[in-house]
Amino acid sequence: MKIVARQSRIKIIAFACLLAIVLTGGGIIPKTSPVCAQVSTEKIDFDVVNRIKDEELQHSQVMDTLGYLTDVIGPRVTGSPGLKRAQQYVIERMREWGITNPHPEAWRFGRGWSLEGFTANMTAPTFSLLIAYSKGWSPSTDGPVRGEVVFFDVGTEADLQKYRGKLSHKIVLLFPEREVAPNFLPQTQRTSDEDLRKLSEAKPASTEQQNFQLSPERRARIELNYKKWQMLLDEGAAVVVEPGFGDAGTVYVTSATIPTTLDTPEDARVRPWHTSKPRIIPQVVVAAEQYNRMIRILRRGLPVQMEVNINARFYDDDPMSHNIIGEIPGTDLKDEVVMVGGCLDSWHTGTGATDNAAGAAVAMEVMRLIKSLGLKPRRTIRLGLWSAEEQGAFGSRAYVAEHFGRPGAFKPEYEKFSGYFNLDYGTGRIRGVYLQGNEAVRPIFAAWLAPFKDMGAETLTINGIYSTDHNSFDVIGLPGFQFLRDFMENNPRTAHTNMDVYDHVFADDLKQSAVIATAFIYQAAMRDEKLPRKLQNLRSR
Numbered sequence: 001m002k003i004v005a006r007q008s009r010i011k012i013i014a015f016a017c018l019l020a021i022v023l024t025g026g027g028i029i030p031k032t033s034p035v036c037a038q039v040s041t042e043k044i045d046f047d048v049v050n051r052i053k054d055e056e057l058q059h060s061q062v063m064d065t066l067g068y069l070t071d072v073i074g075p076r077v078t079g080s081p082g083l084k085r086a087q088q089y090v091i092e093r094m095r096e097w098g099i100t101n102p103h104p105e106a107w108r109f110g111r112g113w114s115l116e117g118f119t120a121n122m123t124a125p126t127f128s129l130l131i132a133y134s135k136g137w138s139p140s141t142d143g144p145v146r147g148e149v150v151f152f153d154v155g156t157e158a159d160l161q162k163y164r165g166k167l168s169h170k171i172v173l174l175f176p177e178r179e180v181a182p183n184f185l186p187q188t189q190r191t192s193d194e195d196l197r198k199l200s201e202a203k204p205a206s207t208e209q210q211n212f213q214l215s216p217e218r219r220a221r222i223e224l225n226y227k228k229w230q231m232l233l234d235e236g237a238a239v240v241v242e243p244g245f246g247d248a249g250t251v252y253v254t255s256a257t258i259p260t261t262l263d264t265p266e267d268a269r270v271r272p273w274h275t276s277k278p279r280i281i282p283q284v285v286v287a288a289e290q291y292n293r294m295i296r297i298l299r300r301g302l303p304v305q306m307e308v309n310i311n312a313r314f315y316d317d318d319p320m321s322h323n324i325i326g327e328i329p330g331t332d333l334k335d336e337v338v339m340v341g342g343c344l345d346s347w348h349t350g351t352g353a354t355d356n357a358a359g360a361a362v363a364m365e366v367m368r369l370i371k372s373l374g375l376k377p378r379r380t381i382r383l384g385l386w387s388a389e390e391q392g393a394f395g396s397r398a399y400v401a402e403h404f405g406r407p408g409a410f411k412p413e414y415e416k417f418s419g420y421f422n423l424d425y426g427t428g429r430i431r432g433v434y435l436q437g438n439e440a441v442r443p444i445f446a447a448w449l450a451p452f453k454d455m456g457a458e459t460l461t462i463n464g465i466y467s468t469d470h471n472s473f474d475v476i477g478l479p480g481f482q483f484l485r486d487f488m489e490n491n492p493r494t495a496h497t498n499m500d501v502y503d504h505v506f507a508d509d510l511k512q513s514a515v516i517a518t519a520f521i522y523q524a525a526m527r528d529e530k531l532p533r534k535l536q537n538l539r540s541r
C-alpha cells in the first residue's frame with residue numbers, strides 16, 4: 001500500500017515525565033521533576049518516504065554489496081588483508097555512487113593476523129575429520145603436531161599438581177564435555193509481539209540493576225581457569241583444544257586466550273593483537289559433539305590421538321587500522337552532521353555476513369539511496385564504517401575521540417553533531433529503536449516511525465543496547481542509537497561462528513532496514529533542530 005499524502009505534519013504529544021538525576025557531593029540523588037508534556041511537531045515528507053521505498057524495493061543493491069563483502073572478500077579480521085580489501089571496495093563503491101571524499105582515517109590498533117592454512121583431525125581410535133578452527137591471533141603450531149591428547153581434568157586447585165610435567169608439547173583438551181541439549185525452539189525467530197510490548201513498556205534501569213556482580217562460584221571458576229591457562233603456558237603445551245559453543249556443525253570462535261587475573265582492569269589487560277607480541281599458546285576450537293566424543297573415549301581409559309597444524313600469519317609492519325568515511329554534504333546546515341554506520345570488520349571462521357556485512361551493506365545503501373534520489377539534506381550526512389568493533393569497538397572509539405574529544409575536553413565538532421545511527425545485530429528487520437535512556441527523542445522517533453507501521457517497525461524502548469559502535473558516541477553524551485532488529489538467526493547460530501555466511505542473510509529484511517534507516521537519517525538531516533541530548537549530558541555541557 002502506498003502512502004499518498006504528499007507533505008503532512010504528525011503531531012505526537014508525549015507525556016514523558018523524565019527522571020532528572022542530580023549529582024551532589026559524589027552521591028546520586030534521583031529526583032523526579034515535571035519535565036512533562038513534551039510536544040513534538042515533526043515534519044514528515046511522505047513523498048520522499050515513497051521514493052525511498054520505491055527505489056529500494058525495485059532497484060536495491062544491498063545484496064550485491066553484501067555478496068561481494070562476504071563471498072568474494074570473505075573474512076575481514078582487523079589488521080588482515082581481508083579487511084583492507086573490503087575497505088578498498090567500499091571506497092570504490094562510494095566513488096561510483098558519487099559520495100563525496102570517501103577516505104580511510106587511520107588510528108593505532110596493533111598487530112594484524114590471518115589464517116593461511118589449518119588441519120585438525122582425530123587420528124585414533126578412528127580417523128575423524130573435525131569441524132574445527134584456530135582461534136583468532138593464535139600463533140602457528142611448530143609444523144604438524146601429532147600424538148596422544150591429554151585431558152586436563154581439573155575440578156579443584158589441588159588437581160592442578162597431577163599435571164605437572166605432563167603437558168609439555170602435548171595437545172591438551174582444556175574442558176570436560178559441553179552438554180548439547182535438545183533445542184525445541186524454532187531455529188529462526190522474529191522478535192515476538194509480547195517481547196516488543198515488554199520492550200516498549202520498559203522503565204529506565206536503576207543503579208542497582210546496572211551494578212552487575214559475579215557470584216562467588218563463578219568467580220572461583222574463572223580464577224581456576226586462569227591458573228589452568230597459566231600452567232599450560234608455563235609447561236609449554238603444543239596446542240590447547242576447547243569445545244565450541246553452538247551445535248549441529250556450528251562453532252563459535254573468537255580470539256585466543258591470554259591468561260589474565262580477574263581483577264586486572266579492562267584497559268590493563270594484555271591482548272593477543274598487542275605489539276608487545278605476548279606469548280600465546282596455539283589454540284583450536286572443535287565442534288562440541290566431536291569434542292565430547294574424544295572426552296568420552298578418554299573417560300573409558302582409552303587413548304585418543306589427534307593431529308593439528310595451524311598456519312597463521314601476523315602483520316607487524318603497520319600497527320595502524322582504518323575507519324572508512326564518506327559524505328553527502330549538507331546545504332544550509334552543512335556544518336552540522338548526522339552519521340550512519342556499522343562495523344566492517346568480522347571474525348575469521350565464516351564470512352562475517354550477519355555480523356556485520358549486513359549492517360555495513362545497509363549503511364552503504366543509505367548513502368546510495370540518498371544520493372541516487374538526488375535528495376538535498378540540510379545537514380551533512382556522513383557514513384562511518386568502523387574497524388576493530390569485535391575487539392572492543394576500538395575503531396569507533398578512536399574516531400569519536402579524534403573528532404569529538406572527551407568529557408572535559410570536547411572539540412568544536414561536539415556541538416555540531418546531531419546523532420549517530422548504528423546498524424548491527426544481524427539480518428533482522430528493523431522493529432524500532434533503542435532510545436538508549438534518552439526520553440527526549442521518543443516523540444521525534446515515534447513520528448519518524450509512523451510511516452513504517454506496515455513494515456513492522458513501531459517499537460520504541462527506553463532500554464539501551466551495548467557492545468557495539470553507537471555506544472562510543474553515547475558514552476560521551478552524543479545521541480547514538482542502534483535500531484531494534486529481529487534477532488533472527490543471530491547469536492549463537494550465526495554471529496561469531498563458521499556459519500555466519502551469505503545464506504543466513506535475508507534480502508527482504510535488509511531492504512526493509514535500508515528503507516527505514518534512510519528515512520531516519522534523512523529526517524535527522526532535515527529537521528530544524530539537532531537531536532536532543534540526554535538530560536545528564538546537557539548538564540555537563
Ligand SMILES: [Zn+2]
Pocket residue numbers: 355390495496
Ligand atoms: Zn560481533
